[in-house]
Amino acid sequence: MSAVEIGDLVEAWGGVQDDYQSHRDAAKDRIVLECARALAADPGGERAHQWTFGLVMMLPYVGWLPGDDVPGAVFDAVRAADGALRDRPCAHEAHPYAEDELEDHLFWLGDLVADLVDESAEWDEDEHPRDAWLCPRNVAGFARIAMDFIEPGSATGIPPRLPEDTQRDIESLAAVLHGCPRPGTDVDSELSRVGDALGRATDPDDRAGLVIAAAAVSWYAVSDLMRSKPVLDALAAGLEAALSHLSDARCAHEGHPGLPSSGSDAVWVGLHLSSPAGRRVYDIERMSSGWGAPPEALLCPAFTAATARETLARLRERRETLFGAGSPEAPDIS
Ligand SMILES: [Zn+2]
Ligand SMILES: [Zn+2]
Known part of the structure; x- marks a missing residue:
C-alpha cells in the first residue's frame, strides 16, 4: 500500500473519530466495517497492525453506536487479531499499548499509523522504536484494548479502564x-x-x-x-x-x-x-x-x-x- 493510500485511509479513520457524536451515518459505518472486514480476513497478516490501529482510532464512534452489528463486527475482528498475534515471539521489554491511556493513544495514533506503514518515513516518537509499535504483541495489546472498550471485562493483560x-x-x-x-x-x-x-x-x-x-x-x-x-x-x-x-x-x-x-x-x-x-x-x-x-x-x-x-x-x-x-x-x- 502506498503512502498516499494509507494517508487517505488514516484521514478517513480520523474523520470517523473526530465528529463521532454528531450522527450515525452510513458512510462512517462503511469505513469501520471495511476496516473490520480487512482485519477479520487476515487477522495475523502483515497488515493486521494497520487495520487494528484503524479500528482503535474509530472506537469513540463504535462505542457510541446503538445496536451491535458494527460493534460486533469490530469485536470479532480484534478478538481474532489478538488470538493470532498475542503469543508471537518478541524480545521487547515494553510495548506502547501497555503504557498509556486510550485517550492518549487516540490523540497520537492518527499521526503514527501513516509513519508506521511507510517505513521510509522519519520516526520521531521518542518513547518507543518503530519495531515495538509494529510488534505483533503490541498489536495484540491494542486489539484487546478495543475488545475491552466494546465489552468491558472481555480482555485481560491491558491497563484497566473505566467502562x-x-x-x-x-x-x-x-x-x-x-x-x-x-x-x-x-x-x-x-x-x-x-x-x-x-x-x-x-x-x-x-x-x-x-x-x-x-x-x-x-x-x-x-x-x-x-x-x-x-x-x-x-x-x-x-x-x-x-x-x-x-x-x-x-x-x-x-x-x-x-x-x-x-x-x-x-x-x-x-x-x-x-x-x-x-x-x-x-x-x-x-x-x-x-x-x-x-x-x-x-x-x-x-x-x-x-x-x-x-x-x-x-x-x-x-x-x-x-x-x-x-x-x-x-x-x-x-
Ligand atoms: Zn514486542
Ligand atoms: Zn468494616
Whole structure:
C-alpha cells in the first residue's frame, strides 16, 4: 500500500473519530466495517497492525453506536487479531499499548499509523522504536484494548479502564449535582438509574460501590431542588434490595472512613468501586494522587449496610414530608 493510500485511509479513520457524536451515518459505518472486514480476513497478516490501529482510532464512534452489528463486527475482528498475534515471539521489554491511556493513544495514533506503514518515513516518537509499535504483541495489546472498550471485562493483560457507560454516568451525575445538567439530561431518570442499578447488582463489591453512589445522590434527591417521588422511590428500592443481602453484615474494623463531602466526589468514588475494572482504576488513581480512602474499608459489608440504612432513612423521611406517610409496607431497617 502506498503512502498516499494509507494517508487517505488514516484521514478517513480520523474523520470517523473526530465528529463521532454528531450522527450515525452510513458512510462512517462503511469505513469501520471495511476496516473490520480487512482485519477479520487476515487477522495475523502483515497488515493486521494497520487495520487494528484503524479500528482503535474509530472506537469513540463504535462505542457510541446503538445496536451491535458494527460493534460486533469490530469485536470479532480484534478478538481474532489478538488470538493470532498475542503469543508471537518478541524480545521487547515494553510495548506502547501497555503504557498509556486510550485517550492518549487516540490523540497520537492518527499521526503514527501513516509513519508506521511507510517505513521510509522519519520516526520521531521518542518513547518507543518503530519495531515495538509494529510488534505483533503490541498489536495484540491494542486489539484487546478495543475488545475491552466494546465489552468491558472481555480482555485481560491491558491497563484497566473505566467502562464508557460509567464514565458517562460520572460526568452526567456530577453536572446534575453541580446544578448544571447537560443539555437533554432527564434529571429524574439520571438519579433513578443509580437505584435501578443497585437493584440489579449481583456482586457484593459492585453493590457496595453503588450504595456509595446512591448515598452521594441522595442529598440532592432530598434537597429543595428536587421534589420527585419516583426518584425517592427508585433510590429507596435499590437500597432496600441491597440491604436484603446485608442482614448479617459485620466486620472487625475499628472504624470506617467517611464519604467525600462533595456529592460529585462521592459519586466518583462510588461508581469507580462499582465494577472490577473501576476498582483497579481507583487503586491506581489512589496510588498516584494519594487521594481517597482504602477500598477495603469502603467495600466493607458493615460499612455498606450502615451507609445504606442511613441513606434509606433520609429518603423515607423526605418522602413522608412531601407525600405523606404512605409506606406502611416498608420493611424494618433497624
Ligand atoms: Zn514486542
Ligand atoms: Zn468494616
